Amino acid sequence: MGERDRKGSYNSGEMSIKLPQRAAFIQIDLHNQRSISEDGELSTVCYRPEGLDLLVQQTKFSKKELIDYSSCNECCPSGAVNEETFKSIYSQFFPQGDSSMYAHFLFEAFDTHNSGSVSFEDFVISLSIILRGSMIDKLNWAFNLYDINKDGCITREEMTEIMHSIYDMMGKYTYPHMKESAPKEHVDSFFQKMDKNKDGVVTIDEFLETCQKDENIMQSMHMFDNVI
Numbered sequence: 001m002g003e004r005d006r007k008g009s010y011n012s013g014e015m016s017i018k019l020p021q022r023a024a025f026i027q028i029d030l031h032n033q034r035s036i037s038e039d040g041e042l043s044t045v046c047y048r049p050e051g052l053d054l055l056v057q058q059t060k061f062s063k064k065e066l067i068d069y070s071s072c073n074e075c076c077p078s079g080a081v082n083e084e085t086f087k088s089i090y091s092q093f094f095p096q097g098d099s100s101m102y103a104h105f106l107f108e109a110f111d112t113h114n115s116g117s118v119s120f121e122d123f124v125i126s127l128s129i130i131l132r133g134s135m136i137d138k139l140n141w142a143f144n145l146y147d148i149n150k151d152g153c154i155t156r157e158e159m160t161e162i163m164h165s166i167y168d169m170m171g172k173y174t175y176p177h178m179k180e181s182a183p184k185e186h187v188d189s190f191f192q193k194m195d196k197n198k199d200g201v202v203t204i205d206e207f208l209e210t211c212q213k214d215e216n217i218m219q220s221m222h223m224f225d226n227v228i
Contacts, residue, residue: 055121059128069124080117083107097171105165109145136208140219143207153193154199159187 052063052195061069081089083104088227110118123203129141138220148158163183179185194202211217 051121055124059124060132061124061128066124069120079120081127082117086110086118093171094171097169099169100167101161102169105145105148105162108148109141134220135212135221139208139211140204145203153203154189154207155201159202160184161192163187 004006050065055061055066056063059066086107087100087103090106091099093099107118110122112122120201126141133141146154146159146162148161155204160183163186167183191200191202193214194206196206196209211221
C-alpha cells in the first residue's frame, strides 16, 4: 500500500492495495427513526439481533461487543440497509468526493447472500474479518472486493473500475494533487506485480503470494488489528 504523507494522502506513484478500512467504522445507523411509546413519548426503535451465540462463534467479537454494535445508535430498526442507504451513510466519510461507486462495490462485498441488503449479521461478520481476521482472511476479503463479477479472478477492467472509484471518492482536493493518469498507473503497477504468468488476469493464488511478500501491504493489513 502506498505510504501516506502528513496530510493522509497516498503516494500515487506506488501500487495501492486498499482494504475498506474506513468502512470498518460505518454505522448501520438510522437512529432518527422513532415510534410512539405507550405513554405517548417518542422512543427509538432498536434492532435486537437473534442468535448472538452463533454470531460469537462466526466472528471474533464477544457477546458484549455484538450487543454494543447493535445498540440504537449503531443500526437501523430493521437491522438491515439497502444499497441506497448504505451509499448515503458511506458518503458522509468522504464529503470531498463521490463515493457512490466505491460504496456500490463495498456493498456487494458485504452483501454475501446477494439479498439486496446488508444485515447486521452480514456487517459484523465482514467487520470481524477486516479488523480481526487472519492475514489470509483479510486478503481473501480484499480479493473478493476487487473481483467484481465474482468469477475467481481480477481483470484489468475490474481493477480499473475499482481504481477510478477510489480516486472519485478521494476527490479533487487531495494533497498532493493526483494526476488524471494515476488510476491507470496503479492498474499497470498492480498487474505488473500480481500477474505472474502474464495471462491478463490475477488469480487468488497470485494475489495471495504477491501480497504476502510485499512489506507495505502486510503493514497496511495489520493497521486495524487492535482497533476495537
